[in-house]
Amino acid sequence: MLSLARVREAVVPRSLTSRLVVTSVALVAIVSLLVAVATAVAMRSYLTGRLDTEVHETLDRATRPLPDGFDFPPGLDPPDIPGQQIGTLTVYLGACGDTGTVLTDNGSGQAVEEEVPADVVDEIGALPSDGAAHTVEVTGWGDYRVVGGTDANGCSVVVGLPLQDVDAAVGSLVRWELALALLGVIAAAIAGNAVVRRQLRPLRQVAATAHEVSELPLAAGEIEIGARVPEELTDPATETGQVGAALNTLLEHVETSLTARHRSEQQVRQFVADASHELRTPLTTIAGYTELARRRGDPETAATALTKVQEESTRMTALVEDLLLLARLDAGRPLAHDDVDLTRLLLEAVDDARVVAPTHRWRVELPEDGTPLGVSGDELRLHQVVTNLLTNARKYTPEGTTITARLFSDGFEVADDGPGFPDSVRDTAFERFTRGDTARRREGGAGLGLALVRAIVQAHGGTVTLRTGPGDTRVRVSLPDTRCIRTT
Numbered sequence: 001m002l003s004l005a006r007v008r009e010a011v012v013p014r015s016l017t018s019r020l021v022v023t024s025v026a027l028v029a030i031v032s033l034l035v036a037v038a039t040a041v042a043m044r045s046y047l048t049g050r051l052d053t054e055v056h057e058t059l060d061r062a063t064r065p066l067p068d069g070f071d072f073p074p075g076l077d078p079p080d081i082p083g084q085q086i087g088t089l090t091v092y093l094g095a096c097g098d099t100g101t102v103l104t105d106n107g108s109g110q111a112v113e114e115e116v117p118a119d120v121v122d123e124i125g126a127l128p129s130d131g132a133a134h135t136v137e138v139t140g141w142g143d144y145r146v147v148g149g150t151d152a153n154g155c156s157v158v159v160g161l162p163l164q165d166v167d168a169a170v171g172s173l174v175r176w177e178l179a180l181a182l183l184g185v186i187a188a189a190i191a192g193n194a195v196v197r198r199q200l201r202p203l204r205q206v207a208a209t210a211h212e213v214s215e216l217p218l219a220a221g222e223i224e225i226g227a228r229v230p231e232e233l234t235d236p237a238t239e240t241g242q243v244g245a246a247l248n249t250l251l252e253h254v255e256t257s258l259t260a261r262h263r264s265e266q267q268v269r270q271f272v273a274d275a276s277h278e279l280r281t282p283l284t285t286i287a288g289y290t291e292l293a294r295r296r297g298d299p300e301t302a303a304t305a306l307t308k309v310q311e312e313s314t315r316m317t318a319l320v321e322d323l324l325l326l327a328r329l330d331a332g333r334p335l336a337h338d339d340v341d342l343t344r345l346l347l348e349a350v351d352d353a354r355v356v357a358p359t360h361r362w363r364v365e366l367p368e369d370g371t372p373l374g375v376s377g378d379e380l381r382l383h384q385v386v387t388n389l390l391t392n393a394r395k396y397t398p399e400g401t402t403i404t405a406r407l408f409s410d411g412f413e414v415a416d417d418g419p420g421f422p423d424s425v426r427d428t429a430f431e432r433f434t435r436g437d438t439a440r441r442r443e444g445g446a447g448l449g450l451a452l453v454r455a456i457v458q459a460h461g462g463t464v465t466l467r468t469g470p471g472d473t474r475v476r477v478s479l480p481d482t483r484c485i486r487t488t
Contacts, residue, residue, distance in 0.1 A: 016200065016203075017193070017196050017197055017200055020192070020196045020200075021189060021192045021193050021196055024188060024192040024196075025185055025188050025189045025192060028184055028185055028188040029181065029185050032177075032180075032181035032184055032185065033181065035177075036174065036177035036178065036181060039173065039177060040170055040173055040174050040177065043169070043170055043173055044166065044170045047165075047166040047169055047170065048145065048163075048166055051133075051145050051161055051163065051165075051166055052133040052145055052147070054161055055133055055145050055146065055147050055159060055160060055161050056133070056147055058088060058159045058161065059147050059148070059149045059157065059159045062090065062149070062151060062157050062159050063149045063150060063151040063152065063157055064152070085103070085161075086103055086104060087102065087103065087104070087141070087161065087162045087164070088102070088103045088159065088160070088161060089101075089102050089116065089138060089141075089144050089146065089158075089159060089160035089161070089162075090102075090103070090157070090158075090159050091116065091121055091124050091125075091146075091157070091158040091159075091160075092155055092156065092157060092158075093121075093124075093125050093148075093155075093156040093157075093158065094155060094156040096153070096155035096156070096157075098118070098121050098122070098125065099115070099116075099121065100115070100116035100120065100121045100124065100158075101113040101114060101115060101116060102114050102116060102138065102141055116138060117139050117140075119139075120136070120137075120138050120139055123136060124136055124146060124148075124158050125158075127146070127148065127158075129148055129156075131147065131148075131149070132147065133145045133146065133147045134146055134147070135163070136160065138160075141162060142162055142163065142164055143162070143163040143164075143167075144160035144161065144162055144163065145160055145161055145163060146158050146159065146160030147159065147160070200240075202233045202240040202241075202244070203240050203243065205229070205230070205233060206229050206233060206240065206243055206244045206247060209227050209228065209229050209247065210247060212227045213225055213227050213251060218254075218258060223255065223258040223259065223262060224255070225251050225254060225255040225258075227251070228248050228251060229244035229245075229247050229248050230244075234248060270433070271432050271433065275319075275323060275433075279316060279319065279320075282312035282313070282315050282316040282319075283312075283316070285308060285309075285312045286308075286309050286312050286313065289304075289305035289306075289308045289309055290305065290309065292305055293305035293306070319448075322448045322452060323448070325452065325455075326432065326448070326451065326452065326455055329455040329456065329458075329459050330455070335377065335378040335381060335456075335459055335460065336377070336378040336379070336380075336381075337376050337377060337378070338376070338377070338378070338379055339374055339375075339376060340374060340375050340376070340377050340378075340379045340382055341372055341373075341374050342372075342373045342374060342375055342382075342407060342411075342412060342482070343366060343372040343373055343407060344372070345379070345382060345383055345386060346364060346386060346405045346407055346412060347364060348383075349383065349386040349387055349390055349405070350362050350363075350364050350390065350405050352387070353387075353390045353391070353394060353403070356394070357394045359399040359400065360394055360397070360399065360400070360401055360402070360403055361400065361401070361402040361403070362402075362403055362404075362405075363402060363403070363404040363405070364404070364405050364406075364407075365404060365405070365406040365407065366407050367407060367408075367409070373407055373409070373482055373483070374482070374483055375460075375479050375481060375482045375483070376481055377460045377479070378456075378460070381456045381459075381460075382456070382460070384452065384456065385452075385453050385456050385457060385477065386405070386412070386414070388449040388450065388452055388453050389414040389450075389453060389475050389477075390403065390405070390414060391449065392449050392450060392475075393414055393416045393418070393473070396418065397416050397418030397419070398418065398419075401416050401417060401418045402416065402417050403415070403416045404416070409482060410478050410479065410482050411462065411476065411477045411478040411479045411482065412476075412477055413474050413475060413476040413477065414474070414475050415472070415473065415474040415475075416473050417471050417472065417473075418471075418473060419470055419471075420468040420469050420470050420471070420472070420473045421466070421468040421473060426466070426468060429450055429466055430450045430451055430453070430454040430464065430466070431451060432447065432448055432451040433447040433448065433451075434447050434450070434451070450475075453475075453477075457477055457479070460479055460480070461479075461480045462477060462478050462479040462480060463477075463478050464476065464477050464478075465478075
Protein backbone atom coordinates (compact mmCIF):
# COMPACT_ATOMS: atom_id res chain seq x y z
CA MET A 1 0.00 0.00 0.00
CA LEU A 2 1.14 3.51 -0.77
CA SER A 3 2.11 5.54 2.24
CA LEU A 4 0.37 8.81 3.03
CA ALA A 5 3.59 10.73 2.40
CA ARG A 6 3.95 9.27 -1.11
CA VAL A 7 0.33 10.00 -1.91
CA ARG A 8 0.81 13.55 -0.71
CA GLU A 9 3.94 13.96 -2.82
CA ALA A 10 2.08 12.66 -5.87
CA VAL A 11 -0.94 14.93 -5.37
CA VAL A 12 0.43 18.13 -3.82
CA PRO A 13 2.54 20.26 -6.21
CA ARG A 14 6.15 20.69 -5.13
CA SER A 15 7.15 23.90 -6.86
CA LEU A 16 6.21 27.25 -5.33
CA THR A 17 4.81 28.42 -8.67
CA SER A 18 2.42 25.46 -8.89
CA ARG A 19 1.34 25.85 -5.28
CA LEU A 20 0.58 29.54 -5.66
CA VAL A 21 -1.34 28.96 -8.90
CA VAL A 22 -3.31 26.04 -7.45
CA THR A 23 -4.09 28.07 -4.32
CA SER A 24 -5.28 31.10 -6.28
CA VAL A 25 -7.39 28.94 -8.62
CA ALA A 26 -8.90 27.10 -5.65
CA LEU A 27 -9.79 30.42 -4.00
CA VAL A 28 -11.43 31.64 -7.23
CA ALA A 29 -13.37 28.38 -7.52
CA ILE A 30 -14.54 28.50 -3.90
CA VAL A 31 -15.59 32.15 -4.15
CA SER A 32 -17.41 31.46 -7.43
CA LEU A 33 -19.21 28.49 -5.88
CA LEU A 34 -20.27 30.51 -2.85
CA VAL A 35 -21.50 33.37 -5.05
CA ALA A 36 -23.38 30.91 -7.28
CA VAL A 37 -25.07 29.20 -4.33
CA ALA A 38 -26.00 32.50 -2.71
CA THR A 39 -27.34 33.87 -6.01
CA ALA A 40 -29.37 30.73 -6.73
CA VAL A 41 -30.85 30.68 -3.24
CA ALA A 42 -31.69 34.39 -3.41
CA MET A 43 -33.19 34.03 -6.90
CA ARG A 44 -35.31 31.03 -5.89
CA SER A 45 -36.49 32.83 -2.78
CA TYR A 46 -37.41 35.90 -4.84
CA LEU A 47 -39.25 33.95 -7.53
CA THR A 48 -41.00 31.80 -4.96
CA GLY A 49 -42.13 34.97 -3.16
CA ARG A 50 -43.55 36.36 -6.38
CA LEU A 51 -45.28 33.05 -7.07
CA ASP A 52 -46.78 33.10 -3.56
CA THR A 53 -48.12 36.57 -4.27
CA GLU A 54 -49.75 35.29 -7.45
CA VAL A 55 -51.19 32.32 -5.55
CA HIS A 56 -52.72 34.64 -2.96
CA GLU A 57 -54.16 36.79 -5.75
CA THR A 58 -55.65 33.69 -7.38
CA LEU A 59 -57.14 32.61 -4.03
CA ASP A 60 -58.58 36.09 -3.60
CA ARG A 61 -60.28 35.82 -6.95
CA ALA A 62 -61.53 32.32 -6.12
CA THR A 63 -63.10 33.37 -2.82
CA ARG A 64 -64.44 36.71 -4.00
CA PRO A 65 -68.29 36.84 -4.41
CA LEU A 66 -69.42 36.97 -8.06
CA PRO A 67 -71.03 40.20 -9.14
CA ASP A 68 -74.82 40.27 -9.61
CA GLY A 69 -75.94 39.21 -13.07
CA PHE A 70 -72.63 37.51 -13.87
CA ASP A 71 -73.05 34.80 -16.46
CA PHE A 72 -70.45 32.08 -16.81
CA PRO A 73 -68.96 31.82 -20.28
CA PRO A 74 -70.06 28.90 -22.45
CA GLY A 75 -68.39 25.66 -21.32
CA LEU A 76 -67.49 27.03 -17.88
CA ASP A 77 -69.68 25.81 -15.03
CA PRO A 78 -69.64 26.76 -11.42
CA PRO A 79 -67.63 26.61 -9.31
CA ASP A 80 -65.01 27.27 -11.98
CA ILE A 81 -63.08 30.49 -11.45
CA PRO A 82 -62.80 33.05 -14.23
CA GLY A 83 -59.34 34.48 -15.06
CA GLN A 84 -57.45 31.36 -14.15
CA GLN A 85 -54.10 30.75 -15.95
CA ILE A 86 -53.01 27.48 -17.45
CA GLY A 87 -51.67 25.14 -14.75
CA THR A 88 -53.84 26.53 -11.93
CA LEU A 89 -54.74 23.96 -9.28
CA THR A 90 -58.15 24.26 -7.61
CA VAL A 91 -59.29 21.98 -4.78
CA TYR A 92 -62.66 22.13 -2.92
CA LEU A 93 -62.91 20.57 0.48
CA GLY A 94 -65.60 20.00 3.04
CA ALA A 95 -69.25 20.70 2.18
CA CYS A 96 -68.42 21.48 -1.45
CA GLY A 97 -66.93 18.05 -1.93
CA ASP A 98 -63.36 16.77 -1.90
CA THR A 99 -62.49 17.38 -5.51
CA GLY A 100 -59.63 18.99 -7.33
CA THR A 101 -58.80 20.00 -10.88
CA VAL A 102 -55.85 21.36 -12.80
CA LEU A 103 -56.46 23.73 -15.70
CA THR A 104 -54.47 22.52 -18.71
CA ASP A 105 -54.18 23.21 -22.41
CA ASN A 106 -55.59 20.49 -24.67
CA GLY A 107 -53.13 21.42 -27.43
CA SER A 108 -55.62 23.38 -29.54
CA GLY A 109 -55.55 26.53 -27.46
CA GLN A 110 -58.57 25.58 -25.32
CA ALA A 111 -58.37 25.26 -21.54
CA VAL A 112 -59.65 22.01 -20.07
CA GLU A 113 -59.83 20.72 -16.51
CA GLU A 114 -58.25 17.48 -15.43
CA GLU A 115 -59.08 15.67 -12.20
CA VAL A 116 -56.49 15.53 -9.44
CA PRO A 117 -55.93 12.13 -7.79
CA ALA A 118 -57.77 11.57 -4.51
CA ASP A 119 -54.57 10.99 -2.52
CA VAL A 120 -53.29 14.43 -3.59
CA VAL A 121 -56.61 15.96 -2.50
CA ASP A 122 -56.32 14.22 0.86
CA GLU A 123 -52.71 15.45 1.24
CA ILE A 124 -53.78 19.00 0.45
CA GLY A 125 -56.67 18.69 2.88
CA ALA A 126 -54.24 17.78 5.65
CA LEU A 127 -52.29 21.04 5.25
CA PRO A 128 -52.63 23.57 8.07
CA SER A 129 -55.10 26.40 7.48
CA ASP A 130 -52.71 29.19 8.45
CA GLY A 131 -53.03 31.30 5.32
CA ALA A 132 -49.42 30.62 4.34
CA ALA A 133 -48.29 29.07 1.07
CA HIS A 134 -47.09 25.45 1.12
CA THR A 135 -45.35 23.24 -1.41
CA VAL A 136 -47.20 20.11 -2.54
CA GLU A 137 -46.25 17.51 -5.12
CA VAL A 138 -49.15 16.89 -7.50
CA THR A 139 -48.77 13.56 -9.27
CA GLY A 140 -48.37 14.14 -12.98
CA TRP A 141 -47.98 17.90 -12.73
CA GLY A 142 -45.02 18.42 -10.43
CA ASP A 143 -44.62 20.68 -7.41
CA TYR A 144 -47.16 23.40 -6.60
CA ARG A 145 -47.35 26.29 -4.21
CA VAL A 146 -50.82 26.15 -2.63
CA VAL A 147 -52.75 28.32 -0.19
CA GLY A 148 -56.23 27.77 1.28
CA GLY A 149 -59.21 29.91 2.15
CA THR A 150 -63.02 30.04 2.38
CA ASP A 151 -65.27 31.37 -0.35
CA ALA A 152 -68.54 33.30 -0.04
CA ASN A 153 -70.55 30.07 0.14
CA GLY A 154 -68.51 28.77 3.10
CA CYS A 155 -66.61 26.22 1.03
CA SER A 156 -62.97 25.51 1.74
CA VAL A 157 -60.99 26.36 -1.36
CA VAL A 158 -57.30 25.60 -2.00
CA VAL A 159 -55.61 27.06 -5.07
CA GLY A 160 -52.07 26.64 -6.32
CA LEU A 161 -49.65 27.52 -9.10
CA PRO A 162 -46.89 25.30 -10.46
CA LEU A 163 -43.23 25.75 -9.47
CA GLN A 164 -42.15 24.65 -12.93
CA ASP A 165 -41.25 28.15 -14.14
CA VAL A 166 -39.39 28.89 -10.92
CA ASP A 167 -37.39 25.66 -11.18
CA ALA A 168 -36.66 26.34 -14.84
CA ALA A 169 -35.43 29.89 -14.12
CA VAL A 170 -33.26 28.77 -11.19
CA GLY A 171 -31.90 25.83 -13.20
CA SER A 172 -30.97 28.13 -16.08
CA LEU A 173 -29.27 30.50 -13.64
CA VAL A 174 -27.29 27.64 -12.08
CA ARG A 175 -26.14 26.42 -15.49
CA TRP A 176 -24.99 29.89 -16.46
CA GLU A 177 -23.22 30.29 -13.14
CA LEU A 178 -21.40 26.99 -13.54
CA ALA A 179 -20.34 27.92 -17.06
CA LEU A 180 -19.11 31.35 -15.95
CA ALA A 181 -17.39 29.86 -12.90
CA LEU A 182 -15.59 27.35 -15.11
CA LEU A 183 -14.47 30.11 -17.45
CA GLY A 184 -13.35 32.16 -14.44
CA VAL A 185 -11.32 29.25 -13.06
CA ILE A 186 -9.65 28.69 -16.43
CA ALA A 187 -8.90 32.40 -16.79
CA ALA A 188 -7.57 32.52 -13.20
CA ALA A 189 -5.32 29.53 -13.90
CA ILE A 190 -3.88 31.11 -17.05
CA ALA A 191 -3.52 34.61 -15.61
CA GLY A 192 -2.29 33.32 -12.24
CA ASN A 193 0.38 31.18 -13.85
CA ALA A 194 1.65 34.15 -15.89
CA VAL A 195 1.57 36.58 -12.95
CA VAL A 196 3.17 34.18 -10.47
CA ARG A 197 5.95 33.27 -12.88
CA ARG A 198 6.63 36.94 -13.52
CA GLN A 199 6.65 37.78 -9.81
CA LEU A 200 8.96 34.84 -9.00
CA ARG A 201 11.43 35.68 -11.78
CA PRO A 202 13.66 37.65 -9.35
CA LEU A 203 13.71 34.64 -7.02
CA ARG A 204 14.90 32.45 -9.89
CA GLN A 205 17.69 34.97 -10.55
CA VAL A 206 18.70 34.74 -6.89
CA ALA A 207 18.73 30.94 -7.19
CA ALA A 208 20.84 31.21 -10.35
CA THR A 209 23.41 33.25 -8.41
CA ALA A 210 23.50 30.60 -5.69
CA HIS A 211 23.97 27.84 -8.29
CA GLU A 212 26.77 29.83 -9.92
CA VAL A 213 28.58 30.10 -6.59
CA SER A 214 28.03 26.40 -5.85
CA GLU A 215 29.96 25.50 -9.00
CA LEU A 216 33.08 27.40 -7.89
CA PRO A 217 36.05 25.36 -6.60
CA LEU A 218 36.05 26.45 -2.95
CA ALA A 219 38.09 23.58 -1.51
CA ALA A 220 41.56 25.13 -1.70
CA GLY A 221 43.59 27.98 -3.07
CA GLU A 222 42.88 31.68 -3.19
CA ILE A 223 39.12 32.10 -3.55
CA GLU A 224 37.34 35.08 -5.08
CA ILE A 225 33.54 34.95 -5.23
CA GLY A 226 32.57 37.55 -7.79
CA ALA A 227 28.95 36.46 -8.20
CA ARG A 228 26.45 38.68 -6.43
CA VAL A 229 22.71 39.21 -6.58
CA PRO A 230 22.01 42.40 -8.61
CA GLU A 231 21.35 45.48 -6.51
CA GLU A 232 17.83 45.90 -7.88
CA LEU A 233 16.96 42.50 -6.39
CA THR A 234 18.09 43.38 -2.85
CA ASP A 235 15.30 45.76 -1.88
CA PRO A 236 14.54 45.01 1.80
CA ALA A 237 10.93 46.10 1.28
CA THR A 238 10.22 42.90 -0.69
CA GLU A 239 10.57 39.25 0.36
CA THR A 240 12.71 38.47 -2.69
CA GLY A 241 14.89 41.48 -1.93
CA GLN A 242 15.40 40.25 1.63
CA VAL A 243 16.51 36.86 0.30
CA GLY A 244 18.85 38.53 -2.21
CA ALA A 245 20.37 40.82 0.41
CA ALA A 246 20.82 37.91 2.82
CA LEU A 247 22.52 35.86 0.09
CA ASN A 248 24.90 38.73 -0.73
CA THR A 249 25.75 39.11 2.96
CA LEU A 250 26.35 35.36 3.19
CA LEU A 251 28.59 35.39 0.12
CA GLU A 252 30.61 38.27 1.56
CA HIS A 253 31.07 36.37 4.82
CA VAL A 254 32.03 33.21 2.94
CA GLU A 255 34.51 35.10 0.77
CA THR A 256 36.02 36.78 3.83
CA SER A 257 36.27 33.46 5.65
CA LEU A 258 37.83 31.70 2.67
CA THR A 259 40.32 34.55 2.26
CA ALA A 260 41.20 34.31 5.95
CA ARG A 261 41.54 30.54 5.62
CA HIS A 262 43.83 30.88 2.61
CA ARG A 263 45.89 33.50 4.40
CA SER A 264 46.11 31.25 7.45
CA GLU A 265 47.25 28.35 5.28
CA GLN A 266 49.88 30.54 3.68
CA GLN A 267 51.03 31.70 7.10
CA VAL A 268 51.27 28.12 8.31
CA ARG A 269 53.31 27.15 5.27
CA GLN A 270 55.55 30.19 5.71
CA PHE A 271 55.80 29.48 9.43
CA VAL A 272 56.89 25.91 8.81
CA ALA A 273 59.40 27.04 6.18
CA ASP A 274 60.83 29.78 8.41
CA ALA A 275 60.96 27.54 11.48
CA SER A 276 62.72 24.86 9.46
CA HIS A 277 65.21 27.44 8.19
CA GLU A 278 65.84 28.87 11.66
CA LEU A 279 66.34 25.40 13.14
CA ARG A 280 68.45 24.22 10.24
CA THR A 281 71.06 26.96 10.77
CA PRO A 282 72.09 25.99 14.33
CA LEU A 283 71.83 22.29 13.47
CA THR A 284 74.16 22.81 10.51
CA THR A 285 76.58 24.77 12.70
CA ILE A 286 76.51 22.06 15.35
CA ALA A 287 77.07 19.35 12.75
CA GLY A 288 79.95 21.33 11.19
CA TYR A 289 81.83 21.95 14.44
CA THR A 290 81.25 18.38 15.57
CA GLU A 291 82.77 17.11 12.32
CA LEU A 292 85.67 19.59 12.72
CA ALA A 293 86.40 18.37 16.25
CA ARG A 294 86.20 14.73 15.17
CA ARG A 295 88.66 15.20 12.28
CA ARG A 296 91.30 17.30 14.06
CA GLY A 297 91.02 15.83 17.50
CA ASP A 298 93.29 18.41 19.25
CA PRO A 299 92.07 19.87 22.56
CA GLU A 300 92.00 23.48 21.38
CA THR A 301 89.78 22.71 18.37
CA ALA A 302 87.54 20.49 20.51
CA ALA A 303 87.10 23.27 23.09
CA THR A 304 86.22 25.81 20.39
CA ALA A 305 83.78 23.35 18.79
CA LEU A 306 82.11 22.64 22.14
CA THR A 307 81.72 26.36 22.78
CA LYS A 308 80.06 26.87 19.41
CA VAL A 309 77.87 23.82 19.91
CA GLN A 310 76.76 25.18 23.27
CA GLU A 311 75.97 28.63 21.78
CA GLU A 312 73.96 27.16 18.91
CA SER A 313 72.18 24.76 21.26
CA THR A 314 71.22 27.68 23.49
CA ARG A 315 69.98 29.61 20.47
CA MET A 316 68.04 26.62 19.19
CA THR A 317 66.57 25.96 22.65
CA ALA A 318 65.33 29.56 22.91
CA LEU A 319 63.83 29.31 19.45
CA VAL A 320 62.07 26.04 20.23
CA GLU A 321 60.75 27.42 23.53
CA ASP A 322 59.35 30.47 21.71
CA LEU A 323 57.71 28.21 19.13
CA LEU A 324 56.24 26.01 21.85
CA LEU A 325 54.91 29.06 23.69
CA LEU A 326 53.26 30.33 20.50
CA ALA A 327 51.76 26.87 19.90
CA ARG A 328 50.37 26.76 23.45
CA LEU A 329 48.89 30.24 23.11
CA ASP A 330 47.35 29.33 19.75
CA ALA A 331 45.82 26.24 21.36
CA GLY A 332 44.17 28.43 23.99
CA ARG A 333 46.12 27.11 26.96
CA PRO A 334 45.05 29.10 30.05
CA LEU A 335 47.55 31.44 31.65
CA ALA A 336 48.01 32.23 35.31
CA HIS A 337 45.80 34.92 36.84
CA ASP A 338 47.85 36.47 39.62
CA ASP A 339 47.94 40.05 40.84
CA VAL A 340 50.70 41.74 38.83
CA ASP A 341 52.19 45.14 39.70
CA LEU A 342 52.72 46.75 36.28
CA THR A 343 54.57 49.69 37.79
CA ARG A 344 57.21 47.50 39.42
CA LEU A 345 57.37 45.29 36.31
CA LEU A 346 58.18 48.27 34.04
CA LEU A 347 60.75 49.69 36.43
CA GLU A 348 62.59 46.37 36.75
CA ALA A 349 62.54 45.71 32.99
CA VAL A 350 63.93 49.16 32.19
CA ASP A 351 66.66 48.76 34.84
CA ASP A 352 67.67 45.43 33.24
CA ALA A 353 67.71 47.00 29.76
CA ARG A 354 69.83 49.92 31.00
CA VAL A 355 72.49 47.46 32.17
CA VAL A 356 72.44 45.56 28.86
CA ALA A 357 72.56 48.69 26.64
CA PRO A 358 74.09 51.63 28.49
CA THR A 359 74.62 53.49 25.21
CA HIS A 360 70.86 54.09 24.91
CA ARG A 361 68.92 56.60 27.00
CA TRP A 362 66.25 54.89 29.08
CA ARG A 363 63.23 56.63 30.62
CA VAL A 364 60.15 55.61 32.60
CA GLU A 365 57.03 57.82 32.76
CA LEU A 366 54.47 57.04 35.48
CA PRO A 367 51.07 58.65 36.20
CA GLU A 368 51.24 62.00 37.98
CA ASP A 369 49.46 60.71 41.09
CA GLY A 370 52.14 58.02 41.46
CA THR A 371 49.57 55.32 42.32
CA PRO A 372 50.87 51.85 41.34
CA LEU A 373 48.86 50.10 38.66
CA GLY A 374 48.00 46.41 38.83
CA VAL A 375 46.37 43.83 36.63
CA SER A 376 45.29 40.20 36.87
CA GLY A 377 47.48 38.00 34.67
CA ASP A 378 50.58 35.90 34.21
CA GLU A 379 53.49 37.92 35.63
CA LEU A 380 56.16 35.91 33.82
CA ARG A 381 54.49 36.35 30.42
CA LEU A 382 53.76 40.04 30.97
CA HIS A 383 57.39 40.54 31.91
CA GLN A 384 58.31 38.78 28.66
CA VAL A 385 56.08 41.25 26.76
CA VAL A 386 57.84 44.27 28.29
CA THR A 387 61.28 42.70 27.78
CA ASN A 388 60.58 41.86 24.14
CA LEU A 389 59.38 45.39 23.42
CA LEU A 390 62.40 46.96 25.07
CA THR A 391 64.75 44.50 23.36
CA ASN A 392 63.16 45.16 19.98
CA ALA A 393 63.52 48.91 20.47
CA ARG A 394 67.16 48.49 21.51
CA LYS A 395 68.16 46.11 18.71
CA TYR A 396 66.65 48.10 15.87
CA THR A 397 67.71 51.63 16.88
CA PRO A 398 71.18 53.27 16.85
CA GLU A 399 73.16 54.18 19.96
CA GLY A 400 71.97 57.30 21.76
CA THR A 401 68.31 56.62 21.01
CA THR A 402 65.88 57.49 23.79
CA ILE A 403 63.57 54.61 24.71
CA THR A 404 60.64 55.46 26.99
CA ALA A 405 58.30 53.12 28.87
CA ARG A 406 55.02 54.88 29.74
CA LEU A 407 52.36 53.60 32.13
CA PHE A 408 48.68 54.40 31.51
CA SER A 409 45.48 53.64 33.36
CA ASP A 410 44.66 50.82 30.91
CA GLY A 411 48.15 49.51 30.07
CA PHE A 412 51.50 50.76 28.91
CA GLU A 413 53.57 51.59 25.83
CA VAL A 414 57.19 51.51 24.72
CA ALA A 415 58.31 54.42 22.52
CA ASP A 416 61.57 55.41 20.87
CA ASP A 417 62.84 58.29 18.71
CA GLY A 418 64.70 56.01 16.28
CA PRO A 419 64.24 55.68 12.50
CA GLY A 420 60.97 53.78 12.81
CA PHE A 421 59.72 50.62 11.14
CA PRO A 422 60.36 50.32 7.40
CA ASP A 423 57.33 50.33 5.13
CA SER A 424 58.00 46.74 4.07
CA VAL A 425 57.26 45.35 7.55
CA ARG A 426 54.88 47.95 8.97
CA ASP A 427 51.75 45.91 8.22
CA THR A 428 53.30 42.56 9.21
CA ALA A 429 55.33 43.64 12.22
CA PHE A 430 53.43 41.32 14.62
CA GLU A 431 53.53 38.28 12.36
CA ARG A 432 55.94 35.43 12.97
CA PHE A 433 59.47 35.51 11.52
CA THR A 434 59.09 39.12 10.42
CA ARG A 435 62.39 40.99 10.45
CA GLY A 436 63.44 44.49 9.58
CA ASP A 437 65.86 45.20 6.75
CA THR A 438 69.63 45.01 7.21
CA ALA A 439 69.98 48.79 7.50
CA ARG A 440 67.78 48.80 10.60
CA ARG A 441 68.88 45.51 12.17
CA ARG A 442 72.03 45.51 14.27
CA GLU A 443 71.62 42.10 15.89
CA GLY A 444 70.32 38.79 14.62
CA GLY A 445 66.95 37.34 15.65
CA ALA A 446 64.33 34.83 14.64
CA GLY A 447 61.59 37.41 14.23
CA LEU A 448 59.32 36.01 16.95
CA GLY A 449 59.57 38.81 19.54
CA LEU A 450 56.62 40.94 18.47
CA ALA A 451 54.62 37.84 17.49
CA LEU A 452 54.98 36.63 21.08
CA VAL A 453 53.97 40.08 22.35
CA ARG A 454 50.72 40.02 20.42
CA ALA A 455 49.94 36.38 21.32
CA ILE A 456 50.51 36.95 25.06
CA VAL A 457 48.54 40.20 25.14
CA GLN A 458 45.62 38.62 23.27
CA ALA A 459 45.70 35.65 25.67
CA HIS A 460 45.15 38.22 28.45
CA GLY A 461 42.20 39.68 26.54
CA GLY A 462 44.06 42.82 25.53
CA THR A 463 45.19 44.51 22.32
CA VAL A 464 48.48 45.75 20.96
CA THR A 465 48.86 48.53 18.37
CA LEU A 466 51.76 50.06 16.49
CA ARG A 467 52.29 53.67 15.43
CA THR A 468 55.59 54.31 13.72
CA GLY A 469 57.40 57.02 11.81
CA PRO A 470 60.83 58.64 11.69
CA GLY A 471 61.63 59.89 15.20
CA ASP A 472 58.49 58.49 16.82
CA THR A 473 57.67 54.78 17.15
CA ARG A 474 55.16 53.61 19.74
CA VAL A 475 53.88 50.14 20.64
CA ARG A 476 50.78 50.46 22.85
CA VAL A 477 49.53 47.55 25.00
CA SER A 478 46.00 47.79 26.41
CA LEU A 479 44.94 45.30 29.10
CA PRO A 480 41.50 44.74 30.64
CA ASP A 481 40.71 44.90 34.35
CA THR A 482 43.60 47.22 35.21
CA ARG A 483 43.25 48.83 38.62
CA CYS A 484 45.07 51.01 41.10
CA ILE A 485 46.94 49.24 43.89
CA ARG A 486 46.37 50.78 47.30
CA THR A 487 49.44 50.82 49.46
CA THR A 488 49.66 51.47 53.19
